[in-house]
Amino acid sequence: MGYSGDSAGRAARSKRADARRNEETLLDAAAAVFVASGVEAPVRDIAAKAGVGMGTIYRHFPTRADLIVAVYRHQVEACAEAGPALLATSETPHAALARWIDLFVDFLVTKHGLAAVLQSDNTGFETLHSYFLDRLLPVCAELLDAAAAAGEIGSDVEAYQLMRGVGNLCIGAEHDPRYDARRLVGLLIAGLHRRTGPRGCDG
Amino acid sequence: MGYSGDSAGRAARSKRADARRNEETLLDAAAAVFVASGVEAPVRDIAAKAGVGMGTIYRHFPTRADLIVAVYRHQVEACAEAGPALLATSETPHAALARWIDLFVDFLVTKHGLAAVLQSDNTGFETLHSYFLDRLLPVCAELLDAAAAAGEIGSDVEAYQLMRGVGNLCIGAEHDPRYDARRLVGLLIAGLHRRTGPRGCDG
Amino acid sequence: MGYSGDSAGRAARSKRADARRNEETLLDAAAAVFVASGVEAPVRDIAAKAGVGMGTIYRHFPTRADLIVAVYRHQVEACAEAGPALLATSETPHAALARWIDLFVDFLVTKHGLAAVLQSDNTGFETLHSYFLDRLLPVCAELLDAAAAAGEIGSDVEAYQLMRGVGNLCIGAEHDPRYDARRLVGLLIAGLHRRTGPRGCDG
Amino acid sequence: MGYSGDSAGRAARSKRADARRNEETLLDAAAAVFVASGVEAPVRDIAAKAGVGMGTIYRHFPTRADLIVAVYRHQVEACAEAGPALLATSETPHAALARWIDLFVDFLVTKHGLAAVLQSDNTGFETLHSYFLDRLLPVCAELLDAAAAAGEIGSDVEAYQLMRGVGNLCIGAEHDPRYDARRLVGLLIAGLHRRTGPRGCDG
């Protein structure tokens, strides 16, 4: 017993290592294709880029949502983890919220087509929706609650709604120089504030 | 030598009347299908619903954009015309802007998929984009200018950007009871205000 | 009795005049469209160019073949009539044949797509085939016979075959500067000669 | 460490073998449909005849030109290779040319619609044109050059032009018993000869 490697164990471990390597290749390829052609790029293209068969992609990621989640998991995690930190280091909870939302926007606007897919009512993206919501909603809610507790904002805006709104504002931002999602999101967050824009009522 | 209708004239007019009736049938059917399946529903479905051949649709509306524009023209016109009226009757330009935007939102959230198409960078929707922009942008700009002139908002937000933002916020609003586009748009407009939310700084 | 015009007669005659004018408008329009888009241009385009309804075209020319025949009738007639004249004025029957074929080629290569249609086995062009054959075949046959009688050529080449060959050689000549139908037809006719090419056996 | 097939290799090879068999089925079916309906037969028909989905055809032969080329490749190769052999075994270069052209004609007249497609200025047949030209033009040019060097013909006829002419003469030859493309091509080649038809000046 014990974990020590008999040959079968070694084989198993090496196979697992292989699989992981394989999966990473896959994710890199998918990320590259997503950048080039958007998150709805044909499965075939991703498989080709990764140098694997399409079946392999379906095996690892049964739905497109699974693949997208996997591709962006690290960044989503980082974003989620940034929330408490910002709350700790910002002057006010509202400022923390604004900064955190900015991170989210930065993430979304660089992911070709992701914002749109995030709003899609298409069945089959539930996994994707769930992941983003499960992971980011509590963070957003915490920031909102803190701001509400500080009296900076009312307590009547749901985190869910805010996140969807911000996500929506990011749609199509990549390709229109006359459209600045960050700016609009800034206005939205400012509008949340009880009194004024970010710099206060008395200027 | 009568004042008008010889038989040829009558024939011509009756043909046109028929065609117009048909076009209305078409628009009704399209509207219904748009509600059910979104504004990107297959041409075949619309034709079937209208009980006409597909060719008839292509005759009347060479591109999908033409069809969409025709289906929603009345409502867009009404929205456009409401702008000056609101400016005249509201307490402040900013309030007028808020109300006008509300009308626009009311329109968009009831049109399955329209908000999304409005943001699509797909070639072939230029007609659609143009129509909305040509018709509504000046109205929005007038309201913005008035609010800026009254010192209620800064002069640094383009009407184009605001309209796109509002349009984006309306995407997918129809089918998610937890998402209230009107509310978020309200926040966005509030964020535009120099000092405070809707109720004023000293509230 | 008599041909003299009572009012009914006048009406009839003027109607007929109208119809002829109408038909000429139609033919001019068709000719123009044939030049621009080939003899298989959509009926709609021709009707539009002529400023008439498509039904009018179908009334006057039930099949496309009828229309093509009508459009080119004058030129085909002229070509047909040139045969005997050339026979009378050329040094030899073979030279007359060569010149006549040249006229035919000149005609065909300037009619976008006509040569191709002339060979098409598509049902519905029988009228067209018949017209060309009925009108030109006898002329060609006469020239061939004369040349055979003069001993310049054998008597074993059918006029039908020759005409089809020449027609074929004209296909697609309009748009390929590296292809010279006249030249090849010249070789074909030269090949018909018992002894030599155009310049004689003793070179 | 055997000489070859581990199971992975065998799997790969067997897949390829399967695909190859499939491709042959496809080519057979395509050939049959081409005979029956011409080389412009609907993709669906070919797929149905082959008992495969349309996608399979597109996979193997992305464009129609690719399919046509594949179907006729063997015969085109054989034709191309016959050129030098004929040059070596015929009495004169001109005779070799005549025989080689005959082979080409034999090929074309049995391929319903191919001759026509070969002349089509339709974009999308470039691959096809290129293949035929790349493969056969040099052969034809060699024969022409040899005949010119032997003084049998002038040096003023381009191989390109000759091939197009011959191709044109083959259009529609299949279904018209009164039209003998071979014969006409024979005349064309005879016309190329400096002096006379095939049997000499003193015939």
Next chain:
DNA sequence: TATGAATGAGCGTTCATTCAT
């Protein structure tokens, strides 16, 4: 377990032809 060949529904679009007005 990986592969990628195969499937085929589905879509946009064209245009000859008919026929009610």
Next chain:
DNA sequence: CATGAATGAACGCTCATTCAT
């Protein structure tokens, strides 16, 4: 008689998904 609106078969093409190897 003329009109042109309407029809709908037909076609090319794409791509998510399955499954034999």
